[in-house]
Amino acid sequence: MGVSESEWGLRAPANLVSKRAVWQWTVQAGLVWGVLVAGLAVARHVLDNPPGWLGYVLVVAAVVGVVHTVVMPQWRYRVHRWEATADAVFTRSGWVTQEWRVAPVSRIQTVDTARGPVQQLLRLATVTVTTASAQGPVKIDGLALDVAARLVEDLAATTQATPGDAT
Amino acid sequence: MSAEWGRLDARMIVVRPLNELIGLVPPLAALVFLGNFDTWRTVTSVIVVGLILSRGLLSWATTKYRITDTRVELHKGVLFRQRLAIPRDRVRTVDLTAKLGHRLFGLAAVRIGTGHHEKDREGVTLDAVTAGEAERLRRVILRRVVAAEGAPQDDGVLISKLDNRWYRYAPLTMSGLLSIGVVVGFLMNIAHELDLRFSDVGLVRSIFTWVSRTDVGEVVPVVGVFVLVLSVLASLVGYLLQNHDYRLTSHSDHTIRVQRGLLTTRSVSIEEKRLRGAVLHEPLLLRAGHGARVSAVTTGLHTKGGSSQLLPAAPREEADRVAAEILRQPHTPTAAPLTKHPAKAKTRRLVRAIVPTVVIAAFLSLMTVVANWPVWLAVIAIVLIPAFVLVGLDRYRNLGHALTDDYLVSRSGSLDRNTVALQRTGIIGWTIRRTIFQRRARVFTLTAVTAAGAGGYRVRDLGNQQGIELVDATVPDLLTPFLKH
Numbered sequence: 079m080g081v082s083e084s085e086w087g088l089r090a091p092a093n094l095v096s097k098r099a100v101w102q103w104t105v106q107a108g109l110v111w112g113v114l115v116a117g118l119a120v121a122r123h124v125l126d127n128p129p130g131w132l133g134y135v136l137v138v139a140a141v142v143g144v145v146h147t148v149v150m151p152q153w154r155y156r157v158h159r160w161e162a163t164a165d166a167v168f169t170r171s172g173w174v175t176q177e178w179r180v181a182p183v184s185r186i187q188t189v190d191t192a193r194g195p196v197q198q199l200l201r202l203a204t205v206t207v208t209t210a211s212a213q214g215p216v217k218i219d220g221l222a223l224d225v226a227a228r229l230v231e232d233l234a235a236t237t238q239a240t241p242g243d244a245t
Numbered sequence: 246m247s248a249e250w251g252r253l254d255a256r257m258i259v260v261r262p263l264n265e266l267i268g269l270v271p272p273l274a275a276l277v278f279l280g281n282f283d284t285w286r287t288v289t290s291v292i293v294v295g296l297i298l299s300r301g302l303l304s305w306a307t308t309k310y311r312i313t314d315t316r317v318e319l320h321k322g323v324l325f326r327q328r329l330a331i332p333r334d335r336v337r338t339v340d341l342t343a344k345l346g347h348r349l350f351g352l353a354a355v356r357i358g359t360g361h362h363e364k365d366r367e368g369v370t371l372d373a374v375t376a377g378e379a380e381r382l383r384r385v386i387l388r389r390v391v392a393a394e395g396a397p398q399d400d401g402v403l404i405s406k407l408d409n410r411w412y413r414y415a416p417l418t419m420s421g422l423l424s425i426g427v428v429v430g431f432l433m434n435i436a437h438e439l440d441l442r443f444s445d446v447g448l449v450r451s452i453f454t455w456v457s458r459t460d461v462g463e464v465v466p467v468v469g470v471f472v473l474v475l476s477v478l479a480s481l482v483g484y485l486l487q488n489h490d491y492r493l494t495s496h497s498d499h500t501i502r503v504q505r506g507l508l509t510t511r512s513v514s515i516e517e518k519r520l521r522g523a524v525l526h527e528p529l530l531l532r533a534g535h536g537a538r539v540s541a542v543t544t545g546l547h548t549k550g551g552s553s554q555l556l557p558a559a560p561r562e563e564a565d566r567v568a569a570e571i572l573r574q575p576h577t578p579t580a581a582p583l584t585k586h587p588a589k590a591k592t593r594r595l596v597r598a599i600v601p602t603v604v605i606a607a608f609l610s611l612m613t614v615v616a617n618w619p620v621w622l623a624v625i626a627i628v629l630i631p632a633f634v635l636v637g638l639d640r641y642r643n644l645g646h647a648l649t650d651d652y653l654v655s656r657s658g659s660l661d662r663n664t665v666a667l668q669r670t671g672i673i674g675w676t677i678r679r680t681i682f683q684r685r686a687r688v689f690t691l692t693a694v695t696a697a698g699a700g701g702y703r704v705r706d707l708g709n710q711q712g713i714e715l716v717d718a719t720v721p722d723l724l725t726p727f728l729k730h
Contacts, residue, residue: 176684212695
């Protein structure tokens with residue numbers, strides 16, 4: 079799943095995310111699929127003459143939803159990793175499609191933390207590292223609060239020590 | 246020091262509404278000549294015009310700007326007062342635009358672009374000041390020193406100018422077809438708004454009658470030729486409007502300047518220090534005619550809307566020469582010999598080109614049998630399959646990358662082939678993306694992250710080994726600590 083191929087040249091980043099992130103992804107996926115399936119079920123009951131295919135769609139959505147909600151978080155947990163050295167931030171994320179990102183500390187512009195409702199319940203946070211690029215920031219999802227706080231502090235300290243306007 | 250507050254030119258009270266009214270002329274004319282004209286609509290139109298005029302007055306009255314030694318400051322707004330200040334060393338580009346309304350009164354709008362993507366996406370726009378003041382602002386802002394009034398005009402060193410023979414490339418850009426589509430869409434929209442029925446217009450009705458009575462074998466070629474002629478004409482007109490009097494110059498204050506346009510003139514200044522590379526655009530037809538366009542990869546310019554364009558459709562040799570001169574290289578990196586990607590990338594290009602078309606063709610054939618859909622839909626889909634095979638093969642043939650002393654070069658695409666040359670020192674990070682299919686095929690897609698242009702430039706389907714070596718060679722030390730050995 080992750081890196082079983084021996085010829086792949088990159089090593090995995092050093093740190094795992096919090097084990098509670100599995101619950102975060104489970105709850106998030108479960109909520110989305112739950113709302114979708116419930117909506118379809120309600121539609122099927124309320125409509126006077128529901129079209130025949132609605133039943134099939136409902137069953138398919140329920141099965142795919144359950145499989146996704148069970149498999150995706152475990153898979154993600156094996157893939158999501160991060161590492162911050164004095165020179166660079168290095169992350170791996172995704173599950174079916176995997177993404178490795180590296181951003182030099184000298185080019186970092188801001189470091190933020192954000193916590194969604196599910197993350198607040200689970201005492202987790204997402205750390206977002208932005209550079210001058212419009213391409214989208216480096217995000218580390220599902221970090222324990224204390225780990226996230228320490229990471230932000232470390233990065234802020236090293237970033238401030240580096241001169242230049244980071245473009 | 247010009248630390249005095251400046252105002253927009255008072256003529257703007259008229260010009261801004263004028264510019265907006267020019268855009269409103271076709272629908273208004275349609276309203277007057279074709280619509281069922283009633284008092285209610287007249288009153289509404291008068292109110293709208295009044296509002297537009299008073300907005301022009303208010304925005305003139307409330308906007309002021311000044312350039313101090315360190316900052317460009319702008320105050321504007323009535324209900325929402327805005328105070329913008331840009332440090333002058335953050336200014337990357339200055340873009341002067343004069344629409345028809347501006348030109349009539351000798352004015353120009355000045356857009357000051359910064360490298361910031363998150364905040365004030367628009368930069369700062371002064372709409373508008375006199376053409377002379379605009380020119381002075383450009384010199385002052387980019388030169389970082391406050392220039393004296395009436396300093397000698399710097400004409401710069403000419404890099405390239407429009408050659409009338411280039412017009413032959415205009416029809417190859419497909420822009421004509423696109424503008425026909427836009428115009429038709431626009432007309433349909435107006436007709437819809439005004440409750441016009443096409444059957445009320447004699448011309449449309451007679452065309453419709455002709456189409457419905459004539460044989461398909463006759464209609465298709467006639468319509469085809471008509472659309473072709475129209476699109477060639479439209480593309481020539483478009484080329485004239487956009488690229489009339491095109492000049493690319495390099496200036497002593499280390500900026501390069503692009504000037505072009507017939508009715509709306511544009512003049513874009515790019516600081517050379519902020520230039521991170523160039524893109525060579527070769528859409529299929531243009532490539533077949535040995536032509537190309539060139540645009541800049543730079544911070545502070547919108548990638549959309551053509552403000553980053555350095556060279557319009559022109560001969561390939563001219564494009565190569567312009568790219569080389571702009572990037573200050575003896576030979577353009579966009580023409581560097583490219584390293585091929587592994588054979589698996591070919592399979593992937595073919596699969597991605599063929600599978601969707603085959604699925605669509607199968608679906609349409611099924612619907613023809615099951616649901617009695619017209620046969621010609623399925624026939625077209627099946628006929629297109631070989632064409633997509635060719636596109637897939639061409640996409641693989643074009644796929645490649647190169648690493649020169651200063652640039653990372655990546656080429657991809659078939660219908661719209663692009664060659665990007667990105668300065669290696671401008672790369673501020675990497676993204677390596679692998680789908681489940683790519684992992685099995687031992688290839689990955691690399692994105693070089695940069696502050697300029699689109700923000701990231703992709704190299705598709707690199708071989709695992711080849712790709713990691715490329716990353717490590719392009720920006721030494723960044724990825725080295727994360728390699729396996």
